[in-house]
Amino acid sequence: MGIVEFAKNPWGQDVPIHIFFYLIWVSVIAGLAFLVIHAIWARYFAKPDAYAEGEYPAPPSSAIPEKVARHSLAARLFHWVMAAAMFALLITAFLPRMSVKFPWVTYHWIAGLVLTASILFHIVHASFFMDFWSIWPNKTDREDAHNKALLMMGKAAPLPRRSGKYPLENQMYHLIIVLTGLAVMCTGIFMMFRVRTPLFPRNPYLFSDMTWGMMYALHGLAGVGLIALIMAHVYFALRPEKLAITKSMVFGSMSREHYLEHHDPRRWAPASMTKSAGSR
Amino acid sequence: MAIIRDIMPAFELFQPATTEDALGLAERYGSDGWVLAGGLDSFDWLKDRIKKPRYVIDLSQIKELRGVRPASDGGIEIGAMTTLTEVLRDPAIREKYSILSTGAEAAASPQIRNQGTLGGNVSQDTRCWYYRGGWKCYRAGGNICFADTPSAINREHAILGADRCVAVNPSDTAPALIVLDAKMIIRGRKGERVVDAEDYFVGPDIDITRMNVLQPGELLTAIRIPSTWAGAQFYFEKIRDRPVWDFPLVNVASAAVFTNGNIERIRIAVNGVAARPMRLKAVEAAITGKPRNAATADVAGAMAIEGAQTLRYNGYKVPLMRNLVKRAIRGVEEAKWAS
Numbered sequence: 001m002g003i004v005e006f007a008k009n010p011w012g013q014d015v016p017i018h019i020f021f022y023l024i025w026v027s028v029i030a031g032l033a034f035l036v037i038h039a040i041w042a043r044y045f046a047k048p049d050a051y052a053e054g055e056y057p058a059p060p061s062s063a064i065p066e067k068v069a070r071h072s073l074a075a076r077l078f079h080w081v082m083a084a085a086m087f088a089l090l091i092t093a094f095l096p097r098m099s100v101k102f103p104w105v106t107y108h109w110i111a112g113l114v115l116t117a118s119i120l121f122h123i124v125h126a127s128f129f130m131d132f133w134s135i136w137p138n139k140t141d142r143e144d145a146h147n148k149a150l151l152m153m154g155k156a157a158p159l160p161r162r163s164g165k166y167p168l169e170n171q172m173y174h175l176i177i178v179l180t181g182l183a184v185m186c187t188g189i190f191m192m193f194r195v196r197t198p199l200f201p202r203n204p205y206l207f208s209d210m211t212w213g214m215m216y217a218l219h220g221l222a223g224v225g226l227i228a229l230i231m232a233h234v235y236f237a238l239r240p241e242k243l244a245i246t247k248s249m250v251f252g253s254m255s256r257e258h259y260l261e262h263h264d265p266r267r268w269a270p271a272s273m274t275k276s277a278g279s280r
Numbered sequence: 281m282a283i284i285r286d287i288m289p290a291f292e293l294f295q296p297a298t299t300e301d302a303l304g305l306a307e308r309y310g311s312d313g314w315v316l317a318g319g320l321d322s323f324d325w326l327k328d329r330i331k332k333p334r335y336v337i338d339l340s341q342i343k344e345l346r347g348v349r350p351a352s353d354g355g356i357e358i359g360a361m362t363t364l365t366e367v368l369r370d371p372a373i374r375e376k377y378s379i380l381s382t383g384a385e386a387a388a389s390p391q392i393r394n395q396g397t398l399g400g401n402v403s404q405d406t407r408c409w410y411y412r413g414g415w416k417c418y419r420a421g422g423n424i425c426f427a428d429t430p431s432a433i434n435r436e437h438a439i440l441g442a443d444r445c446v447a448v449n450p451s452d453t454a455p456a457l458i459v460l461d462a463k464m465i466i467r468g469r470k471g472e473r474v475v476d477a478e479d480y481f482v483g484p485d486i487d488i489t490r491m492n493v494l495q496p497g498e499l500l501t502a503i504r505i506p507s508t509w510a511g512a513q514f515y516f517e518k519i520r521d522r523p524v525w526d527f528p529l530v531n532v533a534s535a536a537v538f539t540n541g542n543i544e545r546i547r548i549a550v551n552g553v554a555a556r557p558m559r560l561k562a563v564e565a566a567i568t569g570k571p572r573n574a575a576t577a578d579v580a581g582a583m584a585i586e587g588a589q590t591l592r593y594n595g596y597k598v599p600l601m602r603n604l605v606k607r608a609i610r611g612v613e614e615a616k617w618a619s
Binding site: 005007008010017018096101102103104105106194195196202204205209212213216 | 415416421422423424425426428429430442443444482485486487589
């Protein structure tokens with residue numbers, strides 16, 4: 001038992017062929033364990049959110065709209081299309097490994113193409129039409145993360161500041177999804193050369209056996225990793241304290257109260273307060 | 281990979297006397313066990329040391345799995361361990377379901393038919409030599425089909441239904457059973473289930489490592505043939521490289537009832553063209569009610585090969601299949617061979 005299964009190719013070389021599929025269950029169990037541990041921690045040990053005050057003058061409430069726009073329609077459509085594609089990919093990839101048999105390959109690569117198209121759209125959209133840097137942790141986010149970690153361990157540290165548009169947890173999740181998503185997307189596109197599609201002719205000799213094997217292994221590792229990541233994402237989306245964020249991904253906005261409680265207007269000003277504000 | 285031939289790896293042999301005992305053993309040993317019927321497929325795997333089961337469950341001593349007996353619905357039930365020779369010689373089968381006799385007789389050689397069983401013939405593994413050679417292909421759990429590469433030798437491989445794997449099903453009795461609307465009786469520890477013959481086989485799109493729906497711990501115990509097609513007009517033809525003894529390149533089976541020169545009802549199945557024997561339902565629907573003539577046969581032949589995708593060396597299977605389907609409808613004399 002290991003991580004990657006090897007086999008001999010016709011030239012007698014040991015080459016990777018794919019991951020061991022018990023890793024599916026490892027990921028499921030890891031995801032479930034995380035959810036249970038987090039739920040216990042949140043229920044019995046977590047302290048209420050506390051933020052540093054007084055660094056800036058509080059803006060008058062009247063300057064904040066009742067509904068603070070957070071996600072544009074295009075951004076929401078991207079998110080849900082990507083989510084649908086991701087679920088389709090996970091279902092078509094892993095259910096057949098769990099003895100639910102159906103012709104999965106065609107559905108899988110079609111879902112993969114939908115995911116790829118949505119990611120490419122998102123890259124362009126985020127780069128040129130949105131506040132690109134808001135999703136990436138900056139110096140303030142890193143300092144606050146460090147302080148929060150110290151506080152969690154019971155050590156003395158300054159209170160963290162309110163977040164910008166995206167809390168650090170969102171930013172970190174996005175970063176991990178970017179890495180795993182790009183891994184499955186890039187390897188998946190090349191793996192389409194191994195199956196029959198109407199898009200391009202099969203070419204199993206595009207890469208060496210070793211390169212193909214590493215590609216399959218990376219695709220599999222990222223894929224099983226996504227199981228736990230998606231479980232965690234759905235879990236947080238349903239948690240009571242995060243529902244405002246989840247609703248904003250459905251309706252596009254969050255309430256003024258939630259905004260003022262958790263976000264710093266200086267770090268993320270609603271569109272009505274600034275002419276240049278984009279909406280992710 | 282095959283290293284030593286003709287010396288089987290050591291295993292513990294069980295020869296249960298009842299189906300219940302065999303099922304108990306199959307359940308107990310799971311994927312470590314190997315169910316042995318006639319052994320014609322199994323011994324190749326074992327002697328090539330590609331499959332190395334720790335436990336072999338030999339069904340040859342189970343009397344209830346042998347023989348041909350009348351079924352309650354007027355049809356017949358054939359024990360899965362009935363040899364092909366017994367099938368082809370059985371008077372009831374020869375009288376009412378002669379296509380099965382013909383299919384059984386087309387399989388292999390007399391010696392092999394004396395040993396090979398009907399259950400084994402329909403449940404045998406593919407003969408793709410890359411797979412049988414022990415290469416870690418898709419079917420063996422790998423990530424490539426060695427037969428579907430630009431330089432592969434793939435004369436015998438699939439033209440239809442390929443999904444990563446291009447291996448074909450080699451059974452001669454399978455298409456005959458499909459056109460007879462046979463029911464496969466499968467028993468496991470949880471009970472019995474009955475599967476239509478055409479649904480007994482699975483393609484690589486559904487499960488790339490298996491050829492049929494049998495799950496570990498299950499046994500095909502009998503094949504029940506209803507009286508639906510008893511006495512119908514049958515056609516079976518097998519094309520192979522060596523007429524004395526070979527697997528089919530393509531075979532075709534049809535059962536039809538004609539009324540006043542029209543096709544009242546018909547079932548057609550082919551094998552050797554895909555990983556599972558294929559019942560040609562679209563063809564059947566298109567020609568039912570049509571006159572039995574060359575034009576109808578032409579339509580059927582053309583429809584049968586729709587969607588065929590050839591590899592480097594198996595393009596000949598397209599006209600071969602088309603013409604076999606034509607002959608299955610119109611008969612040898614009336615069908616014109618054209619490529």
